[in-house]
Amino acid sequence: MSSSSKMLSILDLFSVESPVWSSDAICGVIGCSAPTGYRYLRELVEAGLLSRLGNGSYTLGPRVMTLDYQLRTVxxxxxxxxxxxxxxxxxxxxxxxxxxxxxxxxxxxxxxxxxxxxxxxxxxxxxxxxxxxxxxxxxxxxxxxxxxxxxxxxxxxxxxxxxxxxxxxxxxxxxxxxxxxxxxxxxxxxxxxxxxxxxxxxxxxxxxxxxxxxxxxxxxxxxxxxxxxxxxxxxxxxxxxxxxxxxxxxxxxxx
Structure with missing residues (x-):
């Protein structure tokens, strides 16, 4: 799996049952080092696909909602x-x-x-x-x-x-x-x-x-x-x- 594919696979972790993930848990599931995981998370946050919570955990970001709106529109x-x-x-x-x-x-x-x-x-x-x-x-x-x-x-x-x-x-x-x-x-x-x-x-x-x-x-x-x-x-x-x-x-x- 390429690095970009592994980064995007992080989005698949978020669900109704598990809407919030910690950085350590994410790194453990996708099988990457902490520095690499933090880099992935930073890029996803900058793209608006994830949002960082105050306790160091993450949830889906606002870009997901805008993409859903665009999908329904087009x-x-x-x-x-x-x-x-x-x-x-x-x-x-x-x-x-x-x-x-x-x-x-x-x-x-x-x-x-x-x-x-x-x-x-x-x-x-x-x-x-x-x-x-x-x-x-x-x-x-x-x-x-x-x-x-x-x-x-x-x-x-x-x-x-x-x-x-x-x-x-x-x-x-x-x-x-x-x-x-x-x-x-x-x-x-x-x-x-x-x-x-x-x-x-x-x-x-x-x-x-x-x-x-x-x-x-x-x-x-x-x-x-x-x-x-x-x-x-x-x-x-x-x-x-x-x-x-x-x-x-x-x-x-x-x-």
Whole structure:
């Protein structure tokens, strides 16, 4: 690992569960000397990515918040999807969630809520389990066989635990079934007593870059017109993807 990669890996240590780290703990985890660790920390503080607390510990800095704002501002899926998601949430009474995949990380990027909204454990920016829930499954179902084979080799135990197959062929068949259906219904997989209906979001190509989902309490979801929910959800996802694609073509023409 290069020195810059090791320095940036410090940012991965900070989480909701561990928001504050001491310099000694950071040096111990990333495996560097105290002088090197202090240099890394100084550079991250100067860049605004970390803030130094009075007791010699560190937390994420203000630059992280400004970068999040910029990401939401320039991301076409967020900008185009937000009003459409709000409309869908109001129509259905469900929470509407947009989820994206970044390498092997599944992250919710936006949520629109009807009324007071649901009390969900996962929200914008918090990484989700890779093999639990509707969103990850509809995204993974569109990936190529070689990529899924690499995922199975790396995460076989998690895949088995999630009931997605004891060997790769079983895992592959399950993914192909979801891909053919074009949607997936999760019942209590990610959060107990919650159900989610998810469909893939596409940019260009056959591999999904994310998912759009409707979330409702399991007890309520079972009495809803799921066929109608799916119809509305698919129409919204297609409109988001189509508008993003049209805008990309327009931007290229203007450029």
């Amino acid at each position: 991301d076409p899926f967020f900008r185009i999807g937000q009003p459409l998601m709000r409309e869908l949430s109001e129509q259905t009474g469900c929470d509407c969630v947009m989820t994206r995949i970044f390498d092997e990380e599944i992250v919710d990027t936006h949520r629109e809520s009807a009324g007071g909204g649901l009390d969900l454990a996962y929200g914008r920016g918090r990484p989700r389990p890779l093999f639990k829930g509707a969103a990850p499954k509809v995204i993974l179902a569109t990936q190529t066989r070689p990529r899924l084979a690499r995922l199975f080799e790396k995460h076989a135990a998690e895949i088995r635990e999630a009931g997605m197959g004891t060997d790769f062929e079983a895992f592959w068949r399950g993914m192909q079934a979801i891909r053919k259906a074009g949607y997936y219904v999760s019942r209590g997989e990610l959060e107990p007593q919650m159900s989610s209906l998810g469909v893939p979001l596409f940019a260009s190509g056959a591999q999904a870059i994310g998912a759009l989902g409707l979330v409702a309490p399991l007890s309520r979801f079972e009495f809803m017109d799921q066929a109608k929910l799916l119809e509305r959800l698919q129409a919204t996802a297609q409109k988001i993807s189509g508008t993003v694609a049209e805008q990309a073509v327009s931007d290229q023409a203007d450029g």
